[in-house]
Amino acid sequence: MSEPPALELEGLERRYGERIALSGVTLRLEPGQTLAVIGANGAGKSTLLRVLAGLLRPHSGSARVLGAQLPGETWRVRARIGYLGHDPLLYRELSGRENLVYQSRLYGLPIERVDEALAEVGLERRSGEPVRDLSKGMVQRLAAARATLHAPDLLLLDEPRANLDPAAAERLEPLIGRASGRARVLVTHDVDAALAETDVVLGLRGGRQAFALPVAELNRQRTRELYT
Amino acid sequence: MIRTASAILRKDLRIELRTKETVPAMTLFTVTVYVLFHFGLDRDSLDGELASGVLWVTLLLAAVIGVTRLFATEREQGGIDSLLLAPVDRTALFVAKAAALFLYLLLLEVVAVPVFGLLLLGPDLFDALPELALILLLADVGLAAVGALVSALAAETRARELIVPLLLLPLVVPLLIGAASATEPLLREGGQSEDLGRYLALLGGYDLVFVLIALGVFDYLLDD
Numbered sequence: 001m002s003e004p005p006a007l008e009l010e011g012l013e014r015r016y017g018e019r020i021a022l023s024g025v026t027l028r029l030e031p032g033q034t035l036a037v038i039g040a041n042g043a044g045k046s047t048l049l050r051v052l053a054g055l056l057r058p059h060s061g062s063a064r065v066l067g068a069q070l071p072g073e074t075w076r077v078r079a080r081i082g083y084l085g086h087d088p089l090l091y092r093e094l095s096g097r098e099n100l101v102y103q104s105r106l107y108g109l110p111i112e113r114v115d116e117a118l119a120e121v122g123l124e125r126r127s128g129e130p131v132r133d134l135s136k137g138m139v140q141r142l143a144a145a146r147a148t149l150h151a152p153d154l155l156l157l158d159e160p161r162a163n164l165d166p167a168a169a170e171r172l173e174p175l176i177g178r179a180s181g182r183a184r185v186l187v188t189h190d191v192d193a194a195l196a197e198t199d200v201v202l203g204l205r206g207g208r209q210a211f212a213l214p215v216a217e218l219n220r221q222r223t224r225e226l227y228t
Numbered sequence: 229m230i231r232t233a234s235a236i237l238r239k240d241l242r243i244e245l246r247t248k249e250t251v252p253a254m255t256l257f258t259v260t261v262y263v264l265f266h267f268g269l270d271r272d273s274l275d276g277e278l279a280s281g282v283l284w285v286t287l288l289l290a291a292v293i294g295v296t297r298l299f300a301t302e303r304e305q306g307g308i309d310s311l312l313l314a315p316v317d318r319t320a321l322f323v324a325k326a327a328a329l330f331l332y333l334l335l336l337e338v339v340a341v342p343v344f345g346l347l348l349l350g351p352d353l354f355d356a357l358p359e360l361a362l363i364l365l366l367a368d369v370g371l372a373a374v375g376a377l378v379s380a381l382a383a384e385t386r387a388r389e390l391i392v393p394l395l396l397l398p399l400v401v402p403l404l405i406g407a408a409s410a411t412e413p414l415l416r417e418g419g420q421s422e423d424l425g426r427y428l429a430l431l432g433g434y435d436l437v438f439v440l441i442a443l444g445v446f447d448y449l450l451d452d
Contacts (some may be wrong), residue, residue: 038336053313054312054313055309055312055313057451072296073430075315078313078314078315079314079315081313083309083313085309087305087306087309087379088306088308089305089307089310089313090305090306090308091239091243091301092305093243093246093247093301094242094243098239102235103310103314105231105232105235106232106310106314106315106316107234107314107315108231108315130246142363146255146310179403
């Protein structure tokens with residue numbers, strides 16, 4: 001049986017009260033492909049990510065993630081989604097290692113996986129320190145370790161390289177970059193960098209879908225219009 | 229579910245041990261109120277109804293502090309999102325939070341009850357301790373269940389410091405009636421409660437009802 005698409009969205013809509021935060025999002029993303037989501041501040045990018053992660057319910061339209069219909073079947077794919085948002089979702093009073101051990105228990109993973117994950121992000125030596133004592137870049141690396149601890153098939157990434165120096169960004173490439181081989185949804189303001197590692201581009205303007213195109217068919221003028 | 233709840237509980241206790249934000253605040257509040265009563269009532273000692281009322285109302289008000297703080301770390305550091313993203317039964321969060329609050333209340337009472345005995349109580353507390361411990365345990369189970377529920381309900385609201393007491397205190401009125409009535413005869417000189425069994429059954433029934441309600445609705449409280 002063939003693998004279902006990573007994403008299948010049809011007229012997806014999400015409101016906050018009366019305000020429409022996301023409207024008419026329709027696209028398809030195959031396994032292993034990357035979707036870049038671009039648009040000005042408040043365009044609905046982070047809302048889309050939270051809907052796909054199952055943190056927010058879609059109010060109308062249809063959303064299938066890894067073959068599971070949201071929100072009813074979200075439970076089926078929770079263990080296959082990795083989410084790296086604005087908030088690192090780490091406890092400041094716990095050490096990096098304690099945070100990952102806690103996550104490993106939630107996901108039912110062996111404890112050895114924690115040491116592997118710390119090594120992958122180069123934080124073995126600082127893993128005993130409370131998160132509040134780590135630099136922003138280190139916290140972001142730890143958050144990436146948290147998001148990929150359970151080897152997800154789909155990564156939802158919101159500005160994943162924020163606070164990272166070039167060496168750290170390179171270090172995370174096998175985990176959250178194109179080299180990971182995972183399907184990815186990448187929210188970013190760095191349009192040029194995003195287009196270089198993307199298969200499909202979703203442009204959002206005021207919560208509405210301006211376009212959803214394969215990167216090869218994208219006219220750069222259309223990306224600029226999103227920010228004017 | 230038990231494995232997940234245990235992981236959340238251990239995490240909460242570890243954070244409380246490091247930050248010391250909740251139990252010391254509850255304890256300090258309780259001791260301060262007993263000191264205030266000691267001077268404010270201008271009496272050498274209390275017994276019976278008045279002693280029981282002072283003991284329980286103060287403990288319930290201290291519980292408000294614990295309930296307000298129960299979801300603070302999750303709210304401030306994204307813990308709820310992290311749990312909603314994980315493939316776990318959300319009821320585990322209720323079980324862990326109720327267990328944490330239950331332990332906080334026990335720790336509070338280990339300090340607060342002897343202080344109450346020293347500062348305010350006329351009759352010797354020692355003889356009444358076994359029965360009082362049983363009443364405290366049953367009341368704590370109910371308080372923990374209702375407290376975890378109310379705390380989750382208030383977690384995502386802006387005015388949570390206002391909402392927690394407004395929701396919690398009316399809900400624990402039956403518990404206060406049962407606990408204070410069961411305790412009152414024990415705090416009289418040579419007092420024995422003839423109705424202790426009846427009041428313990430009331431507290432047990434309250435616990436059962438609220439644990440079942442919480443298990444039934446908690447999943448929906450966390451839903452978007």
